Amino acid sequence: MPVPKTTSPPPRIQILEVTPQVDCGRFPVKRTVGDRVDVHARIFRDGHDVLGAAVRYRPPGTTRWLELPLGPVGNDHWEGVFVVDRPGRWSFRADAWVDRVATFQDELRRKVEAGQEDLSGELSEGAVLLGRETLTVEDALTAPAGDRSGAASSLVYCVDVDRQLARFGAWYELFPRSWGGFEGVRALLPEFAELGFDVLYFPPVHPIGHTNRKGRNNALVAGPGDPGSPWAIGSEEGGHEAIHPELGTVREFERLVAEAREHGIEIAIDFAIQCSPDHPWLAEHPEWFYRRPDGTLKYAENPPKRYQDIYNVNFDCEDWKELWSALRDVVLLWVERGVTVFRVDNPHTKPVPFWEWLIAEVRRDHPDVIFLAEAFTRPAMMTTLAKAGFAQSYTYFTWKNTRWELLEFMGQLLDWSQCYRPNMFVNTPDILHEYLQRGGPPAFEARLVLAATLSPSYGIYSGYEHFENVPVREGSEEYLDSEKYEVKERRLDGPLLPLVATLNKARREHRALQRLDDVTFLETENEQLFAFLKRDGADDVIVVVNLDPAATQRGVCILPVSTGLPPAYRVHDLLADVEWTWHIGRNFVELAPGKSHVLKVVR
């Protein structure tokens, strides 16, 4: 190894352990608009020179680096902060330098204090450094420092900043065909707004294929009036760009999106890449689909399961660049139509590099667009999709029902919180958990409170508010007479809706319920009572849920001294609208089956 070829020697300053970062900076960390980015680095140099340091950061779409100071906090740790005030991809790095003037002053001061008298050599150095003819000790010590020499920079790290909706929102999933199409949904917007929902999510709104259409309860052969699954996308009436004529027109869709926005609601649609056998792409782009050596197309399957009503695209086809571009254009078309939230179907069965590209491509010009990953798979893939750009992801929440399961699950989410944001759906058209099937209304209440208070984003799929809990068969998580294969007559009058409205109101009024990571779990001395404290600044909310849907449970809720709460304080139950006095230490709790306390600490 020869001596380095650079003219100057390599920087002597070391900048290590820069955070926040994920996977050594391979992926961006995530924040939402208004967040602080707390930057840390280990900064040091050989010898005793006085160092200065800064975080340099660049908002999206700009080329100039802004700067804020990093300050030493001991043991070579330096810290600083910048605030991200708009969505898009931000960059930052840590810079450090020797302040030669401050170093000179520091040494001179120590010599003066030690009584050294002949400082003429030192002052001649200082004069050169400060650009003066001559220099006195006093002038030297009072000269302004701030010289920057021997500067070093860290690598550049990225922060993906989303709108607050990417972190905090209440979702409602509905099949528009069961609500009178777009116009039927539009008529209900004031009621959805009143209930406090932020997002209405629609399964695919495109034409549905005829060939091999599935019948009611997933029957292999559809009956004459069966509408088919919305996920079997495409017919002679069009593919991913088209709208199912029974739902309405493009114009009606656009009007719905716009009017929803006036009510503070966004319409999310589904981005599901598979095609029905009747999708126009099969004829227009046969090369995008898997074929056997004999030339026949291969429908989707996961042996022994067969999905004869859909074909997957072949991401490894020769024409992959055109395929990628076409899929991006589908998303951009719907963005043009006003959609800014996409729920993505099964992203874990498509290539991660495709998602990383697609999401960056869309967000470059539309940083307000949010992608929710319907990824129910192993942790490595779920977190990697989040790193690749999905703003939110579905979670294992529906399967975590005991205290121990919830604690372990929340621990995992907190570990992932630099890039993965959960959206806790209490049910989906595919998942009706046994706990709900057997627990009845108390189970539905408990799960609703858990989702709405543990996670800043949560959702319910329609029917939940009516306590729908009959599976297609014993041991299945599929609904009987699933809405996936038939049209229902839905109304917004479920008995659980008042609780939904109360929770959504509490969520909006309490910053403590708008973040994931401000949680402290509390001891209850009863495995059926799950309790936690959420706090954001001076906003404290204590939640206690009786996980038992069958029996009243008694226990305590222990607030440790480390919470910093006063010895005694008033709490206001946001569900029951009553007040009690609580204490540091043990507070007796008794809750009927599935009931909860959501307690605001009164200041």
Place this chain on the structure above:
Amino acid sequence: MPVPKTTSPPPRIQILEVTPQVDCGRFPVKRTVGDRVDVHARIFRDGHDVLGAAVRYRPPGTTRWLELPLGPVGNDHWEGVFVVDRPGRWSFRADAWVDRVATFQDELRRKVEAGQEDLSGELSEGAVLLGRETLTVEDALTAPAGDRSGAASSLVYCVDVDRQLARFGAWYELFPRSWGGFEGVRALLPEFAELGFDVLYFPPVHPIGHTNRKGRNNALVAGPGDPGSPWAIGSEEGGHEAIHPELGTVREFERLVAEAREHGIEIAIDFAIQCSPDHPWLAEHPEWFYRRPDGTLKYAENPPKRYQDIYNVNFDCEDWKELWSALRDVVLLWVERGVTVFRVDNPHTKPVPFWEWLIAEVRRDHPDVIFLAEAFTRPAMMTTLAKAGFAQSYTYFTWKNTRWELLEFMGQLLDWSQCYRPNMFVNTPDILHEYLQRGGPPAFEARLVLAATLSPSYGIYSGYEHFENVPVREGSEEYLDSEKYEVKERRLDGPLLPLVATLNKARREHRALQRLDDVTFLETENEQLFAFLKRDGADDVIVVVNLDPAATQRGVCILPVSTGLPPAYRVHDLLADVEWTWHIGRNFVELAPGKSHVLKVVR
């Protein structure tokens, strides 16, 4: 962002979380010859394809990648191992691929097991894949798998492999001028070998400057017979290449090195970059030294301290490349003279990039060379020097004397163990800790046993075995009449040497004492009793030290069930040469001041 420009789409396989690595692969991890490198990676891909994976690794000085399998251990974790069998810088990476044949067979098998009958399409695919005209189900399922498609590779990570001496060795520091020079030391080699020392470390052996020479006890003016500090390197008789004539000749030095090696001992010398005012470099290379604007040279100082007998080199000088090269050539010259271990003086006051370059440069052709960092500074710099290439480092050991201090200190070393190897010196010419000053012989015994059993590398500086414990003044850690400034008459007859010999023998016979990270700390119910278990395979050694140099202490040594030791077992005390029966659970212990048990578990 346009579609990627590559002909093929980017690899769909993700390879994340590759370990072992330090600072995202910026620096190598460290191992010694014969070690396993346990490789881990998170490997996964969208969809259900069957994956294969391997660790590819490259020994130093070779260009061909070798390969060993990585196997799945659940949840997308893959693991494998390779063994490093020679010193130098190794490289490795994780590779993964889709096995299309195994994927085809997996799907076919599931279809056969589900009773699907028309498999002609599948078999036509399989025939193409396997390169056959036709294919039966049986042929398809029994065809050898092992296809590699869609391969992906991780980044390349490095492992610096040292000789075992970098991890495990007993050091003795001596000033050869106090032992009759090189010939005097040579005469004692059989005795040093008998005591079990692996390394004899000499402070600088070069000519010592006259100008501003320090006198006895660091006096500013030397008396007529004062020899000066060996660290004030260089006189008219030569600089870093030369040998002080009173120690011997180059030829005698080489003979000493060679003869020591025959006794299993290596001679380590000091690499100290500063120069006395009389060093030839000051005249030959005035540009390598700091100068004031008036042209005068600047001696070393850390205000208000002044080191008038030495000048530091200026690593930022214009001629820095020649300076770097000259310093490297000094090291290489001593390597030619047979030296393979260097103790480096104050490396934390020189640039880290210089060390990274120098050590790589020397080890490229001489991978057996070991550098020990005399870095007493903050953790960030100490660990970074280790990352930059130092095989070993001095530690905070001398200042860690209580049970709590030792536990915290060991925890830090274990955290650093991927790249930082401690060498625990019980004393140095600069550090006589108050614990030794006040504790007398029992303190010396306790500290010796701690160093020799906690750390695979440890050292003593001569005088320790004679219990030398008088400081130059109250509150100082400097020795009275320090050997740094005068010649002593040393003899190898200290009363502590039998214990040294016993410990060194135990260390050589017990693999458990040859590693740092095989330690479990044990409860004693007495803060003065410090106990731990070390184990390597079937070799178990229990150590209990009475930290109190003034009083007998009683307590227990608790061996938990988790150790897997039998309910009762015999232990043999390697110090007292007696046997007892010990148990899982509480074992009564009583130790006189500073005394220890070093117990081998008899199998």
